[in-house]
Amino acid sequence: MSIIDQFSQVRILCLGDVMLDRFITGAARRISPESPVPVLSVSSSANIAGGSANVARNIASLGGRCTLVGVIGKDACGDELRHILEETTGVRPLFVTAEDRPTTEKIRFVAQGQHMLRSDREETAPVPAEVEAAILSHVSVSLPDHDVVVLSDYAKGVLTTTLIRKVVALAAERGVPVIVDPKNSDLARYDGATLVTPNLHEIWLATGISGESDDSAVLAGRKVLERTNIGAVLVTRSEKGMTLVQRTAEPVHIPTVAREVADVVGAGDTVIAALALVVGAGAALDEAAYIANAAAGVAVAKRGTATVSRAELLTELDRQSRTVATTSSAVKVVSRAAAVAQVEAWKLHGLSVGFTNGCFDILHVGHVGIIEFARANCDRLVVALNSDGSVARLKGPSRPVNSEMDRARVISAIGAVDLVVIFDEDTPLQFIEEIEPDVLVKGADYEVAEIVGGASVMARGGRVLRFELVPGHSTTQVISRITSGTLP
Secondary structure (H helix, E strand, C coil), rough: CCHHHHHHHHHHEEEEEEEEEEEEEEEEEEEECCCCEEEEEEEEEEEEEEHHHHHHHHHHHHHCCEEEEEEEEEEEEHHHHHHHHHHHCCCCEEEEECCCCCCCEEEEECCCCEEEEEEEEEECCCHHHHEEEEEEHHHHHHHCCCCEEEEEEECCCCHHHHHHHHHHHHHHHHHEEEECCCCCHHHHHCCCCCCCCHHHHHHHHHHCCCCCCCHHHHHHHHHHHHCCCCEEEEEECHHHEEEEEECCCCEEEEEECCCCCCCCCHHHHHHHHHHHHHHHHHCHHHHHHHHHHHHHHCCCCCCCCCCCCHHHHHHHHHHHHHHHHHHCHHHEEHHHHHHHHHHHHHHCCCCCEEEEEEEECCHHHHHHHHHHHHHHCCCCCEEEEEEEHHHHHHEEEECCCCCHHHHHHHHHCCCCCCEEEEEECCCCHHHHHHHHCCCCEEECCCCHHHHHCCCHHHHHCCCEEEEEECCCCCCCHHHHHHHCCCCC
16 A cells, blocks of 8 residues: 555644635725725635644544644634534544634735735734643544554644643654644744745754855755754745755755746645645655655645545656656655655556566666566666665775766666666665566576575566666676776
8 A cells, every 4th residue: 555545544633723724805096085995895715724724624624533632713704714614524623712812814915916915913922821731632633543643743732832832742642643834933833843845035043054055055954954853854935945954864855846827825735734644654754755745846836725525645656657768867866755756646547557677787788678678578677776885885085986976877778767766775675566567677697596686576567677688788898898908
């Protein structure tokens, strides 16, 4: 079962600032005679659950289940918000009603697709102690039945520092990961969280570093980790993609794949929802970030407070893979986790996935032949490349001739190759078992029984194919001819 298939089994506990988003749309064709402002001729209006309620809606639309804990006022907006969510399949609202606070309401006036004005009705002071205690009671009772906690902070007073610390402590006791969408420059208030997801403005407020370039995003993320007890930082960088900075792994940069942007409202809610579902399904953070980035790409193409469906996410993952295959070769070189996510998306679209591996130190006609043969027997081809350390252990201290990134870029420039992954082990067995290819290809100098990973591929009903080597062509022979001066 793929990660995305497992979404239906994941239960998310979401706590944060719920709100009602109203969209009043129409046409503005004249200026008011009373004052120099446009007149909006209203044609329609819509009420949508927003803020952390939109996170819950996205979790449900992606196929997961969400318990939503929040605060509403004793007013018509609160009643409307509760009604909307009770009618949303996959969402269970657990609201605390505050007598002296209004339900947060944002009204957007839209003419010809453009926002003219937004009016807010809200109270942003911290909720009183009795409301905080009622929220914590809901969380404490609900937590044992959930896989991930999401803190969706819109700075409307629900997520007090005290409440955050108590919720994080409860989650830690049960080993439940906590993912935070922050709206506070003091990220240390989220200490103990598994992951925080600041955008460019938020990471700048927190660190004084812009985060716009890859290097500065890594620098900002590391600064957060140095100052806090947070596990990892995912800097969301709009059209520049995302950067994941973890304590015990190399930074991961996830680029966007170009598409038209209609509206960025709610994109962060989609990101946090997708992250929570992938983590809840047991995947690593870099795989979660890769999938969340694709989900955000769908969200920004929609207007208003939008959700993303499971089908739309799968389509976007496939669209991105097709775009990658026809653009810069550098984009084809991905992390193992990103490759696993991409292979899952291909399989869910009915595409067969092939796999081959090697050192590919000095590219020659034999290498090209086996790659083209492999691609002819599948719909998508993943090539695994031995790291520099792996090559040295297998071939001796004088190898490789070319560095792993140089070799990866050369291999990725071959049109038959869809993804390139560098692995550091002596064999690719673990990676083969992670991506579960349909077709495994090696040279005919190996018997089928000797091919690493062959047994597991065939046990799943896959095929193991052998390619007849091109006589007289090997990297060792090329190097020998170079050193002996016998090149033709």
